[in-house]
Amino acid sequence: MKKALSILFLLLSFIxxxxxxxxxxxxxxxxxxxxxxxxxxxxxxxxxxxxxxPFWKLDSHYNLIDFHKDFDLTQAEDVALFVEGKYNVKVDGKAFPGYPKRITVPAGKHKVSLKVFCQDRVPAIYVRGKNVVSDDTWLVTFEDKEWIDETGKASDQSGTTWLKAGSWNFNDPQLPPSKFRLNTKALSAVKTDKQKGSVFLDFGKETFGFIKLHGLSGKGNINIYYGESPEEARATATCETTDFLQIDQTQKRDSTMKLTKAFRYVNVQFDGSVVMDSVSMLYEFLPVADRGSFRCNDEQINRIYDVATYTLHLNTREFFIDGIKRDRWIWSGDAAQSYLMNYYLLFDSPSVTRTMLALRGKEPVTSHINTIMDYTLYWFISIYDYYQYTGDKAFIQQFYPRMQSLMDYCLDRRNKNGLLEGLAGDWVFIDWADGLSKKGEVSFEQLLFARSLETMALCANIVNDTPNATKYNQLAADVKTKLFSTYWSDSKHALVHSRVDGVTTDNVTRYANMFAIFFNYLDDAKKQAVKQYVLLNPNVPKITTPYMRFYELEALCALGEQSYVTKEMKDYWGGMLNLGATSFWEEYNPTKTGAEHYAMYGRPFGKSLCHAWGASPIYLLGKYYLGVKPTAPAYATYLIEPQLGGLQWIDGKVPTPDGDVSVYCSTKEIKVTGAAGTGTLRFKSKTKPVCKQGEVRPVSNGTYELTVEKGKSYVVSYKL
Amino acid sequence: MKKALSILFLLLSFIxxxxxxxxxxxxxxxxxxxxxxxxxxxxxxxxxxxxxxPFWKLDSHYNLIDFHKDFDLTQAEDVALFVEGKYNVKVDGKAFPGYPKRITVPAGKHKVSLKVFCQDRVPAIYVRGKNVVSDDTWLVTFEDKEWIDETGKASDQSGTTWLKAGSWNFNDPQLPPSKFRLNTKALSAVKTDKQKGSVFLDFGKETFGFIKLHGLSGKGNINIYYGESPEEARATATCETTDFLQIDQTQKRDSTMKLTKAFRYVNVQFDGSVVMDSVSMLYEFLPVADRGSFRCNDEQINRIYDVATYTLHLNTREFFIDGIKRDRWIWSGDAAQSYLMNYYLLFDSPSVTRTMLALRGKEPVTSHINTIMDYTLYWFISIYDYYQYTGDKAFIQQFYPRMQSLMDYCLDRRNKNGLLEGLAGDWVFIDWADGLSKKGEVSFEQLLFARSLETMALCANIVNDTPNATKYNQLAADVKTKLFSTYWSDSKHALVHSRVDGVTTDNVTRYANMFAIFFNYLDDAKKQAVKQYVLLNPNVPKITTPYMRFYELEALCALGEQSYVTKEMKDYWGGMLNLGATSFWEEYNPTKTGAEHYAMYGRPFGKSLCHAWGASPIYLLGKYYLGVKPTAPAYATYLIEPQLGGLQWIDGKVPTPDGDVSVYCSTKEIKVTGAAGTGTLRFKSKTKPVCKQGEVRPVSNGTYELTVEKGKSYVVSYKL
Structure with a gap:
């Protein structure tokens, strides 16, 4: 038995x-x-x-990078090298000749370093030995300052800044970063109408990918018109996306379009002797699985949730993009919402950091992100959220200098009152809304500015930059004070919209008021005032974009108005579904009819019918119905406050960095399973609740709490 | 007659x-x-x-550029487009479909714009109509900020910064910037020693280019060892540059090496069944003609001048580089001297600005240029010189912001005394010299810093930035004051070398003292003191690099010591010639012997035997013997002060932006021809000089002046 064990032990050691x-x-x-x-x-x-x-500055990667790591090896090892670019490789500062594909690193302590130049792609390395492997513990710099004097003595490099290497999931040496492609999968149309010289296809729902023409031959033109609506696909002169081909081939061949398109309908027209067997598509997607879920007794809400998750998936690609048809650019304000939805559906941090880094770019900062003032500020606020949900300190440590320089840019653009006001070249966006004033000092921008400064203070503390933490906290407090002294109107019971040329306007809009609620910048009296005089006041201009509906409904949820929100969700998102939407739109105005819905930017099909910001029900249902949200970074502590919002039961999951929190709630029963750190289930009950798996504590006013431990399930009987 | 004239007129108009x-x-x-x-x-x-x-940061071009120009056409014209990158083209903001190669621009006032993305090459355009042509009057930006609102209305772009386009001499649409190559010309060796398995070639003098193996066939290895000396070419294990090939071919083929090399001697070794007919080279060069010239009665000086011009040509390539064998990098301190020589030989401004721009790179500044403190400061001083010689205001207007940010970097690195001192990552170079201290506050660096600040003040005035002109002038004055209060020693009659930890050292070196002379920072008493106690004092450590010999001899020339300099030139540069030099070296120490001369950086052939800084006689002979130098930008006014320096006669030309100044001078006669603006010939004579072409004015102490007009020649009889 002893022998058998030691053999097993040897075997296990070997494995x-x-x-x-x-x-x-x-x-x-x-x-x-x-x-x-x-x-x-x-x-x-x-x-x-x-x-x-794009119309903003695009930055480039550093084209010359030094990578290194120190190793301590018990025995010499063979190491294979794969490199994107022109390179050298050194052990302990001594270079190997040429461009070796394999080197031997001797036993003992050794520094392995590679230096790579590449202009068209990102300098990148893949190093594979037994212990000598490339990963994100390697250090990198774009200026090693390693000079030698006339005697051959090397410099001390004390002025060199080293960061940890970046990586993602490129674990195959044959698939370097430059070869990255999204996944594809063949899909067929659900309906095909073939006529002489044309094929009209319906793929059944909004989709994205490459159109493929099968068995194509003959001589002539093939014009492909794409539509998110049948009207668009038929409007050959004004549809937003097209492909035009010319062929002259006798042999039948398949032909796949080079660029992806967004569409549900495809109108293929051809002339001459062109013939084709059929038309299909390659659906293109980022392979990332759903972790969150939501179901309830209301099938319309379930459908809204499903279409929202599909909308988010379609817009979660190389990056979180705004919409799949038109822009395919990365917009910071749009992405800020995708991040939040992501925390309740995918919990895919690489998609968040990829997007944040692409948006931030490089030094020097020469304009706001996407040129939009609010979009710079959302970038900061998104870091606040990202840290809260994921607890990823490493990201903040690596990129704190880029946060600082972007904030310096903002601080340099304050006016004499210390507030942000659009200067030449600044786009003050806020929302797509007719007649919305962007002039002067807009209260909404100051509010985002205050929160951005709070984010900087938080990050400064994380990197132990105490003097700047103090500075940012002070600046945040100053802006907050000015926000209320400048814009709060007792007679309007609200923050007014702006101050122009020193004169505070009378205009009340929803923007600053609703953000002030979920930023928790208002005391209870002001919250109630804002709810009554702004959020529930039909005379304050309505919001027509799902973009700002996101925040409006969040504010209402934060005030406990879930029942109202349920109705709004059914009206607004349900309204789009009633019009046949299979993904949610860039803008929805129920007063419009027919193809009017598709127009925007002065173009008949300018509107995107699949816009990430339309997917907010994912976030609202996860955070304010299932009621799960972190109260400390990475869910070290978190709340579960289920709210039925007028529904009979809700059931779902919320992902955390360590497992999913499950929540079921009806008017009589709550069932939860914990994840990550320590949760607190909080709920109201008219009777004393009963739970066999834990102790329910009364708090106040019929509110009860139960501590939820990781991996444990609890069933609570109560009465709503 | 009248009719004939009007036909002629018509014909001329047509042409x-x-x-x-x-x-x-x-x-x-x-x-x-x-x-x-x-x-x-x-x-x-x-x-x-x-x-x-390189070990410093390399920047990238902007990858997304908007180009535009407004035209007013009397009739519509066809315009051909050539573009490096992915692009669109618009007339009055309306885009053409696809990627057109020809467009028609209608008659009237129209804005033509192209937007180009390119990551691996520089986005570039070539537009060729009759009037619509691309040139440096087009405006460009890397962020056009041209957004549209939800109604389709375009932004005002008031925050967009436009610069004038860059160009050089790429006038052929088929040869875009990315295809730029230097010229080549076939050359043969002057001596070939063919043995079994080897060929040893001598090309007669230092040269540069691609080795070409003719009629190569067989199977085996070919190892090529290059040498600036025969010793190096024979030292197969330690020569600095090599080419290793393997072939296996039955057909005879010519094979040209991929990378250029610097060499005089080439040692080709081969094994197996390898055979070749012969070996030659393709000499690679920038086609730029000599405009300056110098001849005198001393054949050794003439030979020095010729080898200096050859040395400068070899190092004047894509950029002014330091040396052709080893680095082939661009070094600001080395280039600063090449610029000065250039003004007396080639007067090729594109080579100056190309080099300055490559050195400066992009924002943000993260280290000194080449990491070297003095090299940053030389960059500023070179602008001072460039403006003086060429009067090119456009360059300063375009790049003033890059000058400002580099100066901000320097200002941010001042110590508590307001002086520059090496911080972590700073290389304080000064010169290659044994035991030279770089510690603490080095006087030499403060001197360059003061001159750099003066340059900034000059440039601020050129761009009408009056507040900063005042600021820079004040800063320059402060540093100059501190320079003398800190380092001037009455007992040493000199600026001492440095202050370390608050203690001024006793050490006197030549560096700050010699620069102070030709910067004109010393009063006459101090000048004479420095001459006696430093420059002509053998106890002050000698300078062994041609790099600093340049400035040492310039200082002596500025003090009128041309006769001494003639002797030094013959000793030092003549010393290299006596050792067989065919180009001038990185370093020359007459106390060394044999192959000792070739060692540097701890390597037996580490030294470069063709270093640009060795070519300074071009500058000294032009500026201080022919004596031609601008006294206002672009030679609007200039001096001609010929100095024989012990020679019997000198004869040569100095280029200006508008023609060459010719000077002949013997002990009895001076002949000059003017160029550019207004020259002043200044000379001493023991008798009253005679000139038929102009009026000689006595000035003082036997000094006379003559005004020299553009294009006019003057002959003056005088007595030295």
């Missing part, structure tokens, strides 16, 4: 040492792949056949 | 309108081609077969 080979992965200068990929994606936009690149 | 077609040229964002080309060139360095890239 374990086999597995001890660390996973090598492609690495690069952090943020650089993201910038490079962002450039590639954003420069794929076309309007019909015209190239339409 | 002139035919010629009125403007020259189109490739254009780009200013400075970007220079950065891109600099990256390419500097990343071609290898040490034997190992890739050896």
């Amino acid at each position: 374990s040492s086999g597995f001890a080979q660390n996973q090598a992965t492609w690495i690069w200068y952090p943020g650089d792949f993201e910038i490079w990929l962002g450039n590639n994606m954003q420069n794929r936009r076309t309007e019909r056949t015209t190239f339409l690149p | 002139s309108s035919g010629f009125a077609q403007n020259q189109a040229t490739w254009i780009w964002y200013p400075g970007d081609f220079e950065i891109w080309l600099g990256n390419n060139m500097q990343n071609r360095r290898t040490e034997r077969t190992t890739f050896l890239p």
